[in-house]
Amino acid sequence: MLNRIPPSLLAEVLSSISAGGSRDDILNGICRKLRSSVPHYDWVGFYIVDPDQPRTLILGPYDGAPTEHTVIPFGKGICGQSALMEQPLIVDSVSDESNYLACSIDVQSEIVIPVLKNDSYVAQLDIDSHTPGAFRMEDEEFLSAICSAVSDIF
Numbered sequence: 001m002l003n004r005i006p007p008s009l010l011a012e013v014l015s016s017i018s019a020g021g022s023r024d025d026i027l028n029g030i031c032r033k034l035r036s037s038v039p040h041y042d043w044v045g046f047y048i049v050d051p052d053q054p055r056t057l058i059l060g061p062y063d064g065a066p067t068e069h070t071v072i073p074f075g076k077g078i079c080g081q082s083a084l085m086e087q088p089l090i091v092d093s094v095s096d097e098s099n100y101l102a103c104s105i106d107v108q109s110e111i112v113i114p115v116l117k118n119d120s121y122v123a124q125l126d127i128d129s130h131t132p133g134a135f136r137m138e139d140e141e142f143l144s145a146i147c148s149a150v151s152d153i154f
């Protein structure tokens with residue numbers, strides 16, 4: 001499948017970060033842009049490490065269906081596992097994963113990419129897909145480039 005991720009999208013997202021504005025506005029804009037531009041991105045959101053409650057993720061800006069998982073302890077679900085290991089995670093089939101927090105029965109696969117600031121895990125970009133095995137190395141590389149630029153606004 002060619003052009004799963006539009007070639008100009010990375011430059012557009014990076015320029016939206018350098019254009020400035022409030023952190024929430026920038027993150028909201030990224031979520032909307034990614035979800036509307038990439039067909040296999042069905043839910044796009046940021047979880048942010050709570051400065052007042054260590055080892056806890058709080059739901060930040062997102063685009064997609066509302067989720068009940070607004071507070072996630074490190075270690076819990078795919079998001080919490082990524083935070084605990086400080087690693088990107090790709091899950092091809094969420095129904096095969098025992099440590100998973102379901103947001104919707106439509107979700108089939110998921111990717112989580114860390115946002116690191118001075119080697120500290122400060123946030124993560126979480127994307128759900130209704131397509132099984134939707135995420136590949138090109139998604140990980142593309143989203144890692146975005147998360148690396150996003151760390152400038154933390």
Ligand code: SME
Nearest residue numbers: 067077078079100101103
């Ligand atoms: N599925 C995630 C929870 C967040 S929702 O996908 C929005 C998890 O297992 O951590």
